[in-house]
Amino acid sequence: MRLRSLLFVPGDSDRKFEKAAQSGADVLICDLEDAVAPSQKSAARQRVSQWIDRAEDVAPSLFVRVNALDTGFTGDDLAAVVRPGLAGIMVPKANGAHDLDAISSLIDPLEKTAGMEANVIRIVVVATETPAAMFALGSYAPPHPRLAALTWGAEDLGAAIGITSNKESDGSWTFPFQVARAQCLFASANAGVAPIDTLYSDFRDSAGLEVDCRAARRDGFTGRIAIHPNQVETINRCFSPSAEEIAEARKIVRAFADNPDAGTLGIDGKMYDIPHLKAAQKTLAAAGASS
Template sequence: MALRSMLFVPGDSERKLAKAPSAGADALILDLEDAVDAARLPAARAIVRDYLAARPASGPELWVRINPLDSGLALDDLAAVVRAGPDAILLPKGQGAQGIVTLDHYLTALEAREGLEPGAIGIMPVATETAGAMFNLGGYANCSPRLRGLTWGAEDLAAALGAAGNRREDGEYEFTYELARSLCLLGANAAGVPAIDTIWGNFRDETGLRRDSARARRAGFTGKIAIHPDQVAAINEAFTPDPADIARARRIVQAFEQAPGVGTLQLDGEMLDRPHLKQAMRILASVPAGN
């Protein structure tokens, strides 16, 4: 399933959790980290576990953002929610491939305890939230078959660096955060997994969100994280290929299928080679089911 939009939902808010599926996001991220006060965390774990257990047969994927592996809270988060079978875990403060390997081991043990299919739960790290993590983005390839993608974050990175802000006067990211975005994109492609763009913080600024989403898609990101239900429709639109692009991609794939072993061919007067085929296949992979 193509993940165009992933919506954060506070794990301790039963009201927001109940409303979240109607937003139309491809995945909901049930948050046990930043959105939940430490005093509310035990209650949030129980709420998230019950929400996962009561999921309908159809609907968005259900992910859980746990606390960082070095927080002393992550194992308790996992022990509470794995039994209800989330689709994937969003790992904050990702430090590199070793963290994915460690989380894989935890999930393997908990899946066995709960009688779940081995490897059923995926993992995606927020891979740029600390200075050290920035140097490890090329190392995620082959670290775990659970790896579902890479995403990045600018807010925690700014805090880690002691920066007063992460954007210039014109609203664009400072160089360090543009670098984080680019390295996330490159690291995801090196690992063969989707790159998911970070949040647009001002949920009332739809114009800015649409501009930022279009830019991310042009760069090669396949989806974006939302912090408010009102952002989901614009994100879905930005990351859904238009019908003309879909039709052309299908014709390109069909043309290569009808000419096995050929490296280049002509279509509508244009010479096409393997990179065109690869791009066409990526477009088709991003088409929502039923389109």
């Protein structure tokens, strides 16, 4: 399952789901949390469950963002959506791996009742939305069998700490949110799961999105959340290795395969060592390419 572009879809709109399904996104995150008013939660659950029943006819993998554990809605969300066709759950406002364990314990019996394999439903955790979460990022390692990725969020964290803005005048993140972003990267690497960058809120600014995505990939993120179908093409392109990168990665991997006892190698006048080999292997994996 590829986690390059993850597009949010409000759980109360068939029209938006149909449009999102044609967007080219790797994953659709059917949202039962912030995009749905409390009075519409029940109807949205029913609608999302119907979308999941159609999963075989939809190209993207289907995830559901459930409501946070402290809302009292999580159990009802999971009971409605854990069924064949569901690929994963997004867990918002997690305070650490203990919340992942709690969610998984709710999924386990539902998965079994639905006749699904154990742990087939994967989990993406929004790992920085509370102050407590910032002190628990190391808890995701070793990873739970369901854990597929960590991502980070700015809005709920900002509300919790009382900010007046999370952006500098040039549009860059203020320092507290630079910390959250970097810590998400480190926590993902520590757990050995995919790091997913947070959304780019101005969906009309395609040029700004591209610059930001290229910076995110440079820093180590392997995918990004989208909030509008028009963002998907840019995200897919920016987080996909170029033909030149794939060719260089193949050259590095083959050179080390031909010299299995070497720790460093000269290739085309440049020196490469084991970290370069690992980076090349990740490039090929991201491209779905063989060596």
